[in-house]
Amino acid sequence: MRRALFLAATLLVLPVLPAAACEQIPIAARVIEGPRFKLVVLSDPMPIPLNAPFAFDIRLCDARMAELPRLVRVDAWMPAHRHGMNYAPSLTKLDWGHYRAEGLLLHMPGEWEFAFDFIALEREEQLSFRFDAQ
Amino acid sequence: MMLFRVWLALLLTVTACRAQAVEPPVFDATQLRLIRSFGPWPPAFHPDTGNPLSGRPSAVLLGAALFGEPRLSKDGGIACQSCHQPQQGWSDGQARSRGLERLDRNAPGLLDSRLQRWFGWDGASDSLWAAAIRPILDPREMGGSVVATATLLRGDPVLACLAGHAADGAQLAQNDEELLVLAARALAAFQETLVSPRTAFDDFRDAVLAGDRDAMARYPASAQRGLALFTGRGQCATCHSGPAFSNGEFHDTGLPFFITDADGVRRVDPGRHRGIARLKENPFNRLGRYNADPGSAAVIPVRHVVQQHRNWGEFKVPTLRSLLFTAPYMHDGSKPDLESVVRHYSELDEDRLHSDGEAILRPLRLDRQEIDDLLAFLGSLSASLDAPAADYAARRADARRLCP
Numbered sequence: 174m175r176r177a178l179f180l181a182a183t184l185l186v187l188p189v190l191p192a193a194a195c196e197q198i199p200i201a202a203r204v205i206e207g208p209r210f211k212l213v214v215l216s217d218p219m220p221i222p223l224n225a226p227f228a229f230d231i232r233l234c235d236a237r238m239a240e241l242p243r244l245v246r247v248d249a250w251m252p253a254h255r256h257g258m259n260y261a262p263s264l265t266k267l268d269w270g271h272y273r274a275e276g277l278l279l280h281m282p283g284e285w286e287f288a289f290d291f292i293a294l295e296r297e298e299q300l301s302f303r304f305d306a307q
Numbered sequence: 308m309m310l311f312r313v314w315l316a317l318l319l320t321v322t323a324c325r326a327q328a329v330e331p332p333v334f335d336a337t338q339l340r341l342i343r344s345f346g347p348w349p350p351a352f353h354p355d356t357g358n359p360l361s362g363r364p365s366a367v368l369l370g371a372a373l374f375g376e377p378r379l380s381k382d383g384g385i386a387c388q389s390c391h392q393p394q395q396g397w398s399d400g401q402a403r404s405r406g407l408e409r410l411d412r413n414a415p416g417l418l419d420s421r422l423q424r425w426f427g428w429d430g431a432s433d434s435l436w437a438a439a440i441r442p443i444l445d446p447r448e449m450g451g452s453v454v455a456t457a458t459l460l461r462g463d464p465v466l467a468c469l470a471g472h473a474a475d476g477a478q479l480a481q482n483d484e485e486l487l488v489l490a491a492r493a494l495a496a497f498q499e500t501l502v503s504p505r506t507a508f509d510d511f512r513d514a515v516l517a518g519d520r521d522a523m524a525r526y527p528a529s530a531q532r533g534l535a536l537f538t539g540r541g542q543c544a545t546c547h548s549g550p551a552f553s554n555g556e557f558h559d560t561g562l563p564f565f566i567t568d569a570d571g572v573r574r575v576d577p578g579r580h581r582g583i584a585r586l587k588e589n590p591f592n593r594l595g596r597y598n599a600d601p602g603s604a605a606v607i608p609v610r611h612v613v614q615q616h617r618n619w620g621e622f623k624v625p626t627l628r629s630l631l632f633t634a635p636y637m638h639d640g641s642k643p644d645l646e647s648v649v650r651h652y653s654e655l656d657e658d659r660l661h662s663d664g665e666a667i668l669r670p671l672r673l674d675r676q677e678i679d680d681l682l683a684f685l686g687s688l689s690a691s692l693d694a695p696a697a698d699y700a701a702r703r704a705d706a707r708r709l710c711p
């Protein structure tokens with residue numbers, strides 16, 4: 174019992190690098206190359222549906238552990254129409270550099286831009302990609 | 308692939324003989340994708356897993372009986388059917404409905420409402436059954452109560468018998484509130500059966516998909532040009548999308564913010580802004596204890612919807628099917644006919660519209676021919692209402708046979 178607890182404790186303390194998941198990136202994933210890390214985004218369901226809720230599985234890959242940024246916000250808007258979603262996604266940290274965003278919904282066909290906001294060492298940065306919802 | 312090779316005919320640009328232009332338009336790839344997305348029709352039935360009575364035939368009978376039941380109202384004179392009349396596309400022909408008092412809004416038709424995500428012009432309800440509770444309890448609509456509804460269902464032998472069948476062997480609801488919920492769920496099960504018939508547009512859409520030119524040619528050229536406008540320059544399909552021609556969400560179409568009472572007092576209808584607040588405080592919403600399937604995908608939008616400043620003055624995008632029967636139009640019933648609606652989109656007041664909202668609508672400045680084409684297209688989304696009305700009568704007769 175004591176040993177099991179100890180083991181669990183070390184598992185919690187040791188930084189588990191997301192390396193493994195980053196080596197086998199599914200073909201369906203969207204990969205965005207940032208200046209200091211790579212963002213790998215997978216939608217659930219696949220592909221991103223129009224006018225139905227979906228989630229994002231989000232991984233930060235190839236970051237130096239010491240400066241692994243924290244994902245603080247996921248959002249989407251339609252640049253041509255100047256409006257965002259009617260829903261606020263929730264963000265859950267699953268692991269180091271591994272998040273799940275729930276409650277996204279694109280209510281119009283056309284071009285959407287997804288934005289991912291990070292904070293690393295008190296510095297904010299944003300990565301984004303565009304998607305044509307049909 | 309088929310779609311992209313479909314070639315209909317040459318689009319006539321502005322010419323002298325425009326009024327008698329007979330050539331149908333050519334649709335581009337984006338338009339063809341939209342046309343495909345307006346079907347198939349009729350849509351497959353998926354029960355609402357949050358409502359245990361959804362899709363249950365015995366519950367449909369109870370729902371049909373209750374839909375015409377004036378004793379649900381305080382004065383025994385108003386039924387759902389009073390404002391949702393089968394021959395009026397399940398609306399009432401009034402600009403703003405009158406229950407025990409005059410309401411602020413137009414009664415929407417109920418055909419195809421099961422395809423919606425939100426109910427009411429402000430989306431204050433998140434299920435068809437929760438939307439049935441509001442009119443019963445609202446003092447300005449039917450003015451009923453939880454106790455009165457429960458007493459009626461327990462005390463009236465016919466309704467009690469139908470409720471027993473609807474519950475299908477399971478123990479009937481225990482307390483008054485559970486009986487109200489049972490009634491609402493049965494009303495929803497009934498309303499789920501209200502589906503618009505296939506239309507000339509559906510035949511055209513299927514013909515386009517099949518590449519059947521002879522069948523395509525049977526759809527009037529004017530309606531085809533209207534469809535081209537609807538999916539093209541008019542941008543109508545950005546909001547009126549999917550098989551029910553609604554994205555199920557909320558927009559500001561630049562109607563006046565004010566509604567005027569008989570005594571001349573002007574008030575603002577906040578639309579979706581208040582709708583979200585009312586949704587969140589409603590104990591019968593999908594986050595509440597009566598939802599039979601808290602894990603379903605239908606719960607996600609309810610959990611994540613957020614009130615934003617732009618929701619002020621936004622109203623739900625209505626379906627455009629069976630439109631010919633549901634005049635007058637818009638949430639406030641301010642447009643007496645479809646031509647007034649089309650002219651509204653043609654002459655939008657941009658100053659009123661774009662203050663801080665989304666930038667989709669622009670005045671279209673349509674000419675006479677374009678207005679007629681859009682009207683021909685909108686008209687092609689309606690067909691006879693006899694079938695749903697006859698089904699309703701048949702179900703009420705079945706209910707009487709089951710529980711005489």
Ligand SMILES: [Cu+2]
Nearest residue numbers: 251254256281
């Ligand atoms: Cu948009």
